[in-house]
Amino acid sequence: xxxxxxxxxxxxxxxxxxxxxxxxxxxxxxxxxxxxxxxxxxxxxxxxxxxxxxxxxxxxxxxxxxxxxxxxxxxxxxxxxxxxxxxxxxxxxxxxxxxxxxxxxxxxxxxxxxxxxxxxxxxxxxxxxxxxxxxxxxxxxxxxxxxxxxxxxxxxxxxxxxxxxxxxxxxxxxxxxxxxxxxxxxxxxxxxxxxxxxxxxxxxxxxxxxxxxxxxxxxxxxxxxxxxxxxxxxxxxxxxxxxxxxxxxxxxxxxxxxxxxxxxxxxxxxxxxxxxxxxxxxxxxxxxxxxxxxxxxxxxxxxxxxxxxxxxxxxxxxx
Amino acid sequence: xxxxxxxxxxxxxxxxxxxxxxxxxxxxxxxxxxxxxxxxxxxxxxxxxxxxxxxxxxxxxxxxxxxxxxxxxxxxxxxxxxxxxxxxxxxxxxxxxxxxxxxxxxxxxxxxxxxxxxxxxxxxxxxxxxxxxxxxxxxxxxxxxxxxxxxxxxxxxxxxxxxxxxxxxxxxxxxxxxxxxxxxxxxxxxxxxxxxxxxxxxxxxxxxxxxxxxxxxxxxxxxxxxxxxxxxxxxxxxxxxxxxxxxxxxxxxxxxxxxxxxxxxxxxxxxxxxxxxxxxxxxxxxxxxxxxxxxxxxxxxxxxxxxxxxxxxxxxxxx
Numbered sequence: 001x002x003x004x005x006x007x008x009x010x011x012x013x014x015x016x017x018x019x020x021x022x023x024x025x026x027x028x029x030x031x032x033x034x035x036x037x038x039x040x041x042x043x044x045x046x047x048x049x050x051x052x053x054x055x056x057x058x059x060x061x062x063x064x065x066x067x068x069x070x071x072x073x074x075x076x077x078x079x080x081x082x083x084x085x086x087x088x089x090x091x092x093x094x095x096x097x098x099x100x101x102x103x104x105x106x107x108x109x110x111x112x113x114x115x116x117x118x119x120x121x122x123x124x125x126x127x128x129x130x131x132x133x134x135x136x137x138x139x140x141x142x143x144x145x146x147x148x149x150x151x152x153x154x155x156x157x158x159x160x161x162x163x164x165x166x167x168x169x170x171x172x173x174x175x176x177x178x179x180x181x182x183x184x185x186x187x188x189x190x191x192x193x194x195x196x197x198x199x200x201x202x203x204x205x206x207x208x209x210x211x212x213x214x215x216x217x218x219x220x221x222x223x224x225x226x227x228x229x230x231x232x233x234x235x236x237x238x239x240x241x242x243x244x245x246x247x248x249x250x251x252x253x254x255x256x257x258x259x260x261x262x263x264x265x266x267x268x269x270x271x272x273x274x275x276x277x278x279x280x281x282x283x284x285x286x287x288x289x290x291x292x293x294x295x296x297x298x299x300x301x302x303x304x305x306x307x308x309x310x311x312x313x314x315x316x317x318x319x
Numbered sequence: 320x321x322x323x324x325x326x327x328x329x330x331x332x333x334x335x336x337x338x339x340x341x342x343x344x345x346x347x348x349x350x351x352x353x354x355x356x357x358x359x360x361x362x363x364x365x366x367x368x369x370x371x372x373x374x375x376x377x378x379x380x381x382x383x384x385x386x387x388x389x390x391x392x393x394x395x396x397x398x399x400x401x402x403x404x405x406x407x408x409x410x411x412x413x414x415x416x417x418x419x420x421x422x423x424x425x426x427x428x429x430x431x432x433x434x435x436x437x438x439x440x441x442x443x444x445x446x447x448x449x450x451x452x453x454x455x456x457x458x459x460x461x462x463x464x465x466x467x468x469x470x471x472x473x474x475x476x477x478x479x480x481x482x483x484x485x486x487x488x489x490x491x492x493x494x495x496x497x498x499x500x501x502x503x504x505x506x507x508x509x510x511x512x513x514x515x516x517x518x519x520x521x522x523x524x525x526x527x528x529x530x531x532x533x534x535x536x537x538x539x540x541x542x543x544x545x546x547x548x549x550x551x552x553x554x555x556x557x558x559x560x561x562x563x564x565x566x567x568x569x570x571x572x573x574x575x576x577x578x579x580x581x582x583x584x585x586x587x588x589x590x591x592x593x594x595x596x597x598x599x600x601x602x603x604x605x606x607x608x609x610x611x612x613x614x615x616x617x618x619x620x621x622x623x624x625x626x627x628x629x630x631x632x633x634x635x636x637x638x
Contacts, residue, residue: 003544021357025548026464027395027532028361028456033352038340041437042347043404043453049445050408076346085362085453089369118360126368127446134362134404134453137347145345213346225322229344 005090006122008100013107013117019082020116029118031083033138040137042073048091048128056171059098061192063105066131069216071113072196072265074137076214078144078205081198083118084110087132089125102131113198142205144212144269149230153210153270155292158200158283160244161219165261166251167191183246194265200283201267207279209269217262219291220312224300226270233299236292236312259302259312270294324409325441327419332426332436338401339435348437350402352457359456361392367410367447375490378417380511382424385450388535390432391515391584393456395533397463397524400517402437403429406451408444421450432517461524463531463588468549472529472589474611477519477602479563480538484580485570486510502565513584519602520586526598528588536581538610539631543619545589552618555611555631578621578631589613 015023022030033039046066048054056062067084074081086106090099110117115135167187170180180188197214204212211226219236227234241258251257271279280288295301300312334342341349352358365385367373375381386403393400405425409418429436434454486506489499499507516533523531530549534541538555546553560577570576590598599607614620619631 022462022464026466027392028359028398030396030458030462031358031360032356033358034356037351037353037356039350039352039358039455040347041350041402041404041453041455043406043439043451045406045408045440045442045449045451047408047442047444047449050443073346077349079347083360085360087362087364087451087453089364089366089449120362121364121451123364123366124369125366125447128444130364130366130408130449130451132362132364132406132440132449132451134360134406135347136358136360136455139349143341143349145341147345 005096005099009103009122012100012103014110015116015118017116020118023116024119029083031118031136036138038139040074040077040079040139041134042070043132043134044070045130045132047130054129058177058192059101060105063102064109064193066133067106067109068194068196069265070133070135071198072194072214074135075196075198075201076212076267077139078142078201078212079137079139081113081115081135081137083116083136085134086117086120089123089130091125091127091129094129140202140205142208144205144209146211146213146226147229149211149226149232149270149294151232151294151296152273153294154273154276154290155223155234155236155294156269156271156276156288156290157219157242157266158197159264159266159287160242161264161266162247162251162254162258162261163187163190163244164194164263166247166257183250186246187250191263194263196265197267200286203282204267204269204279207271207275209271209279211270213268215264215266215268218260219268220259222268223312226268227298227300231298233295233297234292235295236302238302238305240289240291242287242289324415324418328422328441331419331422333429334435334437336435339437342435343438348402350437350455355457357458359393359396359398359458360453361389362451362453363389364449364451366449373448377496377511378420379424382421383428383512385452386425386428387513387515388584389452389454390517391513391533393454394515394517394520395531395586397459397461397520397531398456400432400434400454400456402435402455404453405436405439408442408449410444410446410448413448459521459524461527463524463528465530465532465545466548468530468545468551468589468613470551470613470615471592472613473592473595473609474542474553474555474613475588475590475595475607475609476534476538476561476585477516478583478585478606479561480583480585481566481570481573481576481580482506482509482563483513483582485566485576502569505565506569510582513582515584516586519605522601523586523588523598526590526594528590528598530589532587534583534585534587537579538587539578541587542631545587546617546619550617552614552616553611554614555621557621557623559608559610561606561608
């Protein structure tokens with residue numbers, strides 16, 4: 001890419017803080033992690049027409065989301081995000097102003113969480129826009145894994161579920177943020193601008209919980225991952241799944257959105273029964289809801305409101 | 320993506336070593352950097368039809384290159400590569416076997432340099448294949464920057480220049496590795512499988528040199544970057560530029576390939592005149608050639624063999 005665009009990007013993004021010895025512009029960044037030698041590292045890729053559409057026009061929010069979903073992974077380990085590497089493939093049909101708008105979103109997300117952008121790559125794309133973010137974080141003394149669930153644990157989630165996938169459905173209908181009703185807007189913003197649960201992740205990792213992950217593909221699929229890695233099963237109770245009133249008023253099948261819808265980026269945890277109430281109080285005013293139990297039978301099931309028990313269906317696939 | 324493909328990928332790549340506390344499969348990796356708190360971080364993206372073509376058919380080498388070019392950035396800081404995050408966007412027209420061949424290349428590159436693959440993302444691509452690698456390394460006591468060049472320094476490079484871009488030209492003509500002459504094959508392999516100068520980078524950083532970078536866009540463009548960041552100029556001598564005999568025999572204009580051709584991934588350094596001979600001997604049997612001098616006039620020039628001095632033309636743009 002032209003050094004000119006790269007310079008404009010450098011002028012926008014936060015590149016230095018006390019821990020960043022060398023920022024963007026050299027062969028690599030040099031970041032000091034003296035206070036904690038355990039580095040958390042994660043990466044996510046967003047691709048046009050797979051994760052977002054250009055026609056949505058929300059370039060600023062796209063940049064924010066690219067950073068926020070990586071921060072969510074750091075949060076799911078109870079860690080603190082420190083620095084990100086952002087690579088972008090720019091198709092010829094994008095205007096420079098649109099690319100810089102993406103970087104404004106990236107930068108604001110970074111500033112909100114006091115992280116730096118320490119490097120990346122800027123290339124031409126032969127076709128679609130791609131944003132690839134790698135993020136480094138600092139681990140706390142404990143980092144709950146997906147493999148730690150134990151039989152008898154309470155399964156719990158932060159926040160509410162299903163808004164993001166219903167928001168995606170509204171966006172796919174061509175509804176724009178500026179024309180949306182207040183209720184629609186809330187769901188669309190859940191899709192466009194997920195809020196990573198960094199503080200909640202740190203609090204829960206100190207309780208500690210036994211297993212934790214962020215919900216990116218729906219609890220149907222993600223809880224199955226925890227169960228597989230922990231060699232256990234789970235029973236969820238439909239009546240306990242936290243669903244927003246706006247989702248109930250808009251979605252055709254709110255419970256399906258809540259279970260199979262992706263990208264909520266809430267935290268899914270399993271926790272000793274006697275620690276649940278302590279955790280719930282510690283997270284206030286954030287909602288923390290017991291939705292099920294870890295079981296020994298290695299199946300992942302849902303008990304419907306009518307008492308019927310079904311195998312939990314799987315989650316979200318992109319478009 | 321399907322968990323099934325992700326599992327096959329996990330089975331191939333090296334995921335754990337003494338420093339990797341948590342590898343692929345959780346929200347983030349946890350990597351211990353106790354021995355050195357200064358982390359090097361870099362990222363590069365490769366896109367189909369921008370950096371490679373599917374018709375080349377060299378999927379294994381593509382995977383290797385994606386890792387090797389990031390290792391080259393770590394080498395250019397005199398560091399030691401430790402772990403990589405690999406994200407890939409897979410178009411529907413690629414066979415699973417081709418994707419796994421890419422990961423075999425990624426894995427062999429990682430093993431050759433004793434690094435782990437600690438995470439990444441695997442997504443569907445709406446169109447072209449994209450490979451995005453972020454790499455973490457451990458810094459040495461010194462890490463030569465691009466901004467350290469001083470007036471009077473010798474400008475020097477490792478290896479030979481221009482082979483990779485000439486190899487690209489041969490690939491673009493549709494020549495296949497298996498049908499290439501020995502000479503053509505050497506140039507094509509320089510393009511398909513760059514050799515990062517990790518040991519040389521460490522040796523040079525300890526000498527120390529004053530500025531160092533790896534040559535990804537040709538010395539024309541890359542030396543200009545060192546000069547801009549160091550607020551100096553440079554004079555290169557055409558007769559000193561190291562050019563392979565095979566490049567001379569095949570290329571129409573070998574000196575142009577050597578100066579404006581990209582992706583050689585050799586190290587470009589500036590070094591005190593009285594340290595050059597020590598460095599040259601320390602790098603043997605690797606070629607280390609003085610090709611110019613750092614000047615005060617802030618221009619980047621080339622003295623041709625006939626004595627004429629011209630402004631150094633710029634380097635490589637992708638297809």
